[in-house]
Amino acid sequence: MKKIKYLIVLLMGTTVLAQQKPLTLQESLEIGLKSSKEIKISESAVTSAEAKLTEISSNMYPQLSVGFNYNHLSDVPIQFASPLFSSTGDPINALYASATIEQPLFTGLKLLSLRNAAKYGKEAAMVQNTQTMNQKALAIHTAFWNLYKSERLVDVLRENIKGLEKHLKDTEEFFKNGLATRNDFLKLKVRVSETRTKLIEAENRLEIARAVYNKNLGYPLDQKTEIMVENLDEISKNYDYNSILKEAINSRSELVSTKYKSMAAEEKITAAKSTWFPQIAAFGSFNYLKLDGTQLLKSDWTNFWMVGLNVKWDIWDWWKTSSLAEQAEQQYNQIELSKQILKENIEIEVYKNYLSMQSEASKVDVSKLRVESAEENYRIINDKYETQLATSTELIEADSELLDARTKLITSYINYKIAKVYLEKSIGRKIY
Known part of the structure; x- marks a missing residue:
């Protein structure tokens, strides 16, 4: 029971309280997603x-x-008269105002197709935004767990140094009393120095991991942020490959986005072919006209209105419409082929992440057994060393084995957590 409790403490660790409240994984995700420049671009x-x-x-x-x-014409160069028009020779002022309303009636489905294409484009952009958020969440997950791993490894080394320093002090007393050799004392002293060097390197990696974590949250790189793991869920291997692959094919945002892009490209084909048909629009206008300096109209505002139809039909355009349609069709074909390639890549990604998660889960089980075995071995050697029935070399080897086992347990568990998140993302599930 004590060993099990120690494993839990080892994994959970302790977080030194700072002025800033330690952040949970969920809080980290909320802060990171809110401050993400990539997501703002996507939005x-x-x-x-x-x-x-x-x-x-x-x-x-x-x-x-x-x-x-x-319009103002200052001088009329020619004066003439006719039953319809006569000029007074005075400057002519022409004022014209109009209000026109026009309604497309038939455009060969161009407007409808372009609207549908824009609608699908909007849907694709929204799905891509979800994809961007998931990608950013993955980076935050990874940074969070790497920071947690670095903290736990530093804790393990510090605890190991405390134990070694105690043994070094005891060995020094043994040496003074003639119960240990100088060689035993020096070996332990070297071991303490080596472990302190490892601690310095681990603390450096910790600060780098913290900087990466801060960057993903939008904080200054050197900010002394602290994190807190609320609970560590049990290792789970309950994933059926065929089920999660089917879910990925149906749920992956990349495939959904490509589907909308394909639908938009199909609508653009129809829009490109629209000029093969006549373009018809109805119009109506109300006009005001005033001419000074001519007897064509009285020098007063004259108003009139018009209604009618505009019809335009390009009979021959030197294969322009056909070329536009061909371009649209080829773009559609490219998207369809890209969708097939993407599907194949997703199948590989899901399979790879599935195997990785299974492998890391198995490593956790093995690492737990190694820690349990190393702790028992260390306990036996330590008891023997206290009564001088074991050498310092044996003690150092037992200590090294225990440190290595604890380190691998932490590493394998965090690798499992990250592998699981990668699998969840590759399936198409939201991880934020």
Whole structure:
């Protein structure tokens, strides 16, 4: 029971209280995602896609415009008269104002297709935003657990040094009393020095891990952040490969995004072919006209209105429409092929992460047994050393074996946590 408790303490560790409240994994994710520049860029892309959809949709509704024109002709070079028109020779002022409304009636499905393409583009941008958030969350998960691992390894080394220093002090007393040789004393002294060197290196790696963690949260690199692990869940291997692969194919944001891009590309093919058909629009206008210096119209405001249809049909454009349609079709084909490649890559990724998680889970079980064995061996050798039935060499070897076992237990458990997160992400699940 004591050994089990020690394993729990070893993994959980202790966090030194600082002025800043220690952050949990969930709090780290919230802070990191909120401050992420990558996510802000992705959100901007969503906003841009929404604006594009509004822009395209606006072309389907009536367009209202107003205009005003003023012209002044100072001198009339030729004076003439006719039953319809006569000039007074005075300067001519022409003022014209109009209000026009136009409504597309038929565009060969161009506007409808472009609107649908923009709609699918917006959906793709939203899915890509989710993908960006998941990718950032993965970086935060990794940084958090690497920082936790570095802290625990430093704790193990510090604890190991305390034990060695006690043995060194005892051995010094044994040496003074003739119960130990100078060689025993020097060997332990060297062992303490070597372990202190390892501690210095571990503390350096800890600060690097903290800097990476701070960077992912948007903090200054040298900020003394502290983390807290609320609970350590049990090792789980309950993943059915066929089930998670099917889930990945249906859920991966990359595939969903590519599906929307493919649908948008298909709509753009229809839009490119639209100029094969006539473009028809209805219009109506209300006009004001005033001419001074001519008897064509009385020098007063004249108003009139018009309604009608605009019809345009490009009969021959030197294969322009066909070329645009071909480009759109090839873009669609490229997206479809990319989707197949992406699917294959996802299958490999899921399989790789599945095997990695299974492997790391097995390593945790083996590491626990190694720690238990190393602790028992160390206890026996330590008891013998206290009664001088074991040499300092045997004690150092037992200590080294125990330190190595504890280090590998921490490393294997954190590697399992990271491997599990990678698997969850590759399946297509949200990890934030």
